[in-house]
Amino acid sequence: MVHGDTNHQNPGYVGYVAPIRELNIPALTLNDGPQGFRTSSNYAGTTTCFPSGMTVGATWNRTAAYLWGKAMGEEFVSKGSNVQLGPGVNVARIPKNGRNFEYISGEDPYLGSQMVVPAVKGIQDTGVIANVKHFINNNQETQRQGVNEVMDIRTHMELYAPVFEAAVVDGGVASLMCSYNRLTLQRAEYNQTQWACENVQSMTNELRHMWKFQGWVMSDWGATHGTQLDAMAGLDQEMPGGRFYSDALQKAVQNGDVPMATLDAMAVHILTPMFQFGMMDDPSKFTNGSLDTNATSDAHNAVVREIASNAMVLVKNNGVLPLDTKTKFIVVGDAGQISPKFGGKGSGSVVPAYVVTGLEGLSKRSGSDAQYFKTSDSDAAVNAAKNVDAVVYFVGVLSGEGNDRTTLSLSGPDLSLISELAKVNKNVIVVTGNPGAILLPFSDDVAAILVTFLPGQELGNSVADVIYGDVNPSAKLPVTFPNKDNEQGFTDEQWPGVDGKATYSEGMFVGYRWYDKNNVTPKYEFGFGLSYTTFDVKSCASNRTMEYSCEVTNTGKVAGAEVLQLYLGFPDDGFEPLKVLKGFEKVFLQPGETQTVKYELTKRDVSIFDDSMEDWRQPSGEFSVHIGTSSRKINWSNKFTHVGLTKSLTSQKTQE
Numbered sequence: 001m002v003h004g005d006t007n008h009q010n011p012g013y014v015g016y017v018a019p020i021r022e023l024n025i026p027a028l029t030l031n032d033g034p035q036g037f038r039t040s041s042n043y044a045g046t047t048t049c050f051p052s053g054m055t056v057g058a059t060w061n062r063t064a065a066y067l068w069g070k071a072m073g074e075e076f077v078s079k080g081s082n083v084q085l086g087p088g089v090n091v092a093r094i095p096k097n098g099r100n101f102e103y104i105s106g107e108d109p110y111l112g113s114q115m116v117v118p119a120v121k122g123i124q125d126t127g128v129i130a131n132v133k134h135f136i137n138n139n140q141e142t143q144r145q146g147v148n149e150v151m152d153i154r155t156h157m158e159l160y161a162p163v164f165e166a167a168v169v170d171g172g173v174a175s176l177m178c179s180y181n182r183l184t185l186q187r188a189e190y191n192q193t194q195w196a197c198e199n200v201q202s203m204t205n206e207l208r209h210m211w212k213f214q215g216w217v218m219s220d221w222g223a224t225h226g227t228q229l230d231a232m233a234g235l236d237q238e239m240p241g242g243r244f245y246s247d248a249l250q251k252a253v254q255n256g257d258v259p260m261a262t263l264d265a266m267a268v269h270i271l272t273p274m275f276q277f278g279m280m281d282d283p284s285k286f287t288n289g290s291l292d293t294n295a296t297s298d299a300h301n302a303v304v305r306e307i308a309s310n311a312m313v314l315v316k317n318n319g320v321l322p323l324d325t326k327t328k329f330i331v332v333g334d335a336g337q338i339s340p341k342f343g344g345k346g347s348g349s350v351v352p353a354y355v356v357t358g359l360e361g362l363s364k365r366s367g368s369d370a371q372y373f374k375t376s377d378s379d380a381a382v383n384a385a386k387n388v389d390a391v392v393y394f395v396g397v398l399s400g401e402g403n404d405r406t407t408l409s410l411s412g413p414d415l416s417l418i419s420e421l422a423k424v425n426k427n428v429i430v431v432t433g434n435p436g437a438i439l440l441p442f443s444d445d446v447a448a449i450l451v452t453f454l455p456g457q458e459l460g461n462s463v464a465d466v467i468y469g470d471v472n473p474s475a476k477l478p479v480t481f482p483n484k485d486n487e488q489g490f491t492d493e494q495w496p497g498v499d500g501k502a503t504y505s506e507g508m509f510v511g512y513r514w515y516d517k518n519n520v521t522p523k524y525e526f527g528f529g530l531s532y533t534t535f536d537v538k539s540c541a542s543n544r545t546m547e548y549s550c551e552v553t554n555t556g557k558v559a560g561a562e563v564l565q566l567y568l569g570f571p572d573d574g575f576e577p578l579k580v581l582k583g584f585e586k587v588f589l590q591p592g593e594t595q596t597v598k599y600e601l602t603k604r605d606v607s608i609f610d611d612s613m614e615d616w617r618q619p620s621g622e623f624s625v626h627i628g629t630s631s632r633k634i635n636w637s638n639k640f641t642h643v644g645l646t647k648s649l650t651s652q653k654t655q656e
């Protein structure tokens with residue numbers, strides 16, 4: 001039970017823990033991944049490619065995250081898999097991280113914490129055990145199997161740990177996956193370097209003591225590095241095989257290197273959720289499913305389409321959108337038909353039964369077959385563009401496990417064709433498929449830009465929903481879109497690291513926190529996204545200390561949703577970003593309708609992690625509150641003075 005079985009028994013799942021028939025303990029059948037059930041072409045059964053984690057993050061809609069988790073969980077049940085290896089939650093430190101697309105957090109731990117909880121509940125409400133990954137600080141793919149991520153404990157606790165904490169404490173997630181990397185946590189008095197799967201701080205102090213985690217930690221595939229150290233640090237299960245946890249663990253227990261009580265605890269951590277999820281009562285729920293089952297359904301296709309259209313961020317619109325069905329247009333770009341960008345690569349990938357391309361979706365919705373040009377048909381596309389009302393250009397890039405992107409740029413031929421088309425047609429609408437931030441150098445030249453992230457198999461239908469105004473866009477960027485590659489100026493020491501060490505000397509200042517600190521205007525900021533209607537934010541007030549409210553009115557002509565965001569600025573305690581996200585509400589409003597949005601800050605919201613206390617501490621001083629429709633469009637600001645604990649003597653000493 002404490003290790004996987006890679007031998008003859010595995011019926012085709014990416015991970016398999018053999019049953020113990022004498023004890024009526026069923027098998028664990030684990031499968032990727034965070035974008036739906038990953039299957040290989042060896043099996044006949046169909047599976048749905050859902051929107052990726054970051055795409056769901058862009059909805060800023062907790063209900064969407066729940067529906068996403070639930071629909072994926074249902075497919076795992078059909079496939080006979082009782083552990084879903086997802087959702088992925090790592091906070092995007094490096095815009096080029098090849099796996100950012102899998103992660104629901106975008107660049108913010110508060111956004112991630114709010115979204116992961118319903119996602120986990122959705123999966124687990126189907127009886128499938130969710131697996132939150134990759135624990136922890138697995139923030140780059142370059143040298144992912146060995147890199148040592150070096151950071152102070154405060155950065156670790158405030159920026160990278162909270163989403164895992166929320167998944168455990170508020171989401172009740174039953175399993176986690178420890179990651180490939182090493183981790184050096186720096187404290188005032190000492191530094192500690194350990195593999196993530198041998199990490200006492202994260203797996204014992206944080207998970208067990210601080211967050212009271214009752215479930216189990218499994219290693220990423222091949223991320224176990226030893227027997228005694230791993231077992232003593234809190235690794236419950238080695239995956240995918242038993243190199244360290246089979247005979248070696250048995251020997252270690254027999255000779256006293258690993259106490260029997262530790263092995264017992266490992267088993268209890270695995271068995272507790274299995275009992276809790278009813279797996280002992282009714283194993284047939286999963287044994288009835290198989291990889292050959294068709295897991296797909298009309299209902300799931302509809303979930304994909306709805307979440308995706310609600311996750312597309314309209315970052316530019318000069319009024320061309322929404323299109324009228326009478327508008328004559330052409331579709332251009334490889335991503336529009338021959339290589340649609342619907343899902344990521346690696347273990348987060350899903351091979352769906354079908355993909356609706358951009359060309360297909362738009363043709364269907366407009367009721368006429370649009371003319372299509374590949375990127376290489378540039379001359380013909382430019383000629384045709386002269387005779388139509390609009391051009392819809394699909395462009396994109398993919399990334400995946402094992403590599404970071406080398407650039408945030410889109411391909412050269414696409415960029416030059418977009419710019420040629422913009423010269424002959426004033427209504428060029430660019431639709432991007434993207435695994436995270438990308439560069440949009442053509443933003444001034446084109447009429448509209450719709451950022452779709454990786455929207456899943458209904459790509460073309462969801463794009464048509466937004467382009468024709470059947471769905472009013474309401475998504476917001478979960479990551480900053482920069483003006484250029486490496487705008488934040490990461491040095492080689494920071495990323496990808498020197499001599500195997502990636503040093504987080506930037507502390508908390510990544511993403512919008514860096515742009516705020518350095519007063520740099522990004523191309524499009526975190527939290528930004530347009531709508532086809534307009535909103536008015538007014539009557540913001542503080543009703544009681546740490547309680548805020550604002551009225552939001554839809555002042556336009558169509559129904560729509562606004563995400564009102566609350567950012568908090570801390571008193572100076574040596575480290576603070578100008579402001580950090582601490583609240584958001586998405587309100588759906590009919591034209592003319594007004595709703596009051598309320599926020600209540602918690603003690604934890606106004607706390608920092610104090611390394612000398614090894615605990616959260618509320619600092620004393622002046623806090624600032626900013627409420628707005630993006631991290632840079634602030635409608636209202638206020639201040640309050642909070643009496644907390646001043647910096648302890650130990651940490652003052654460190655500052656000197």
Ligand code: BGC
Pocket residue numbers: 014032033085133220221347401
């Ligand atoms: C990935 C995990 C995945 C596992 C099993 C690893 O390489 O990092 O995310 O769940 O493989 O496929």
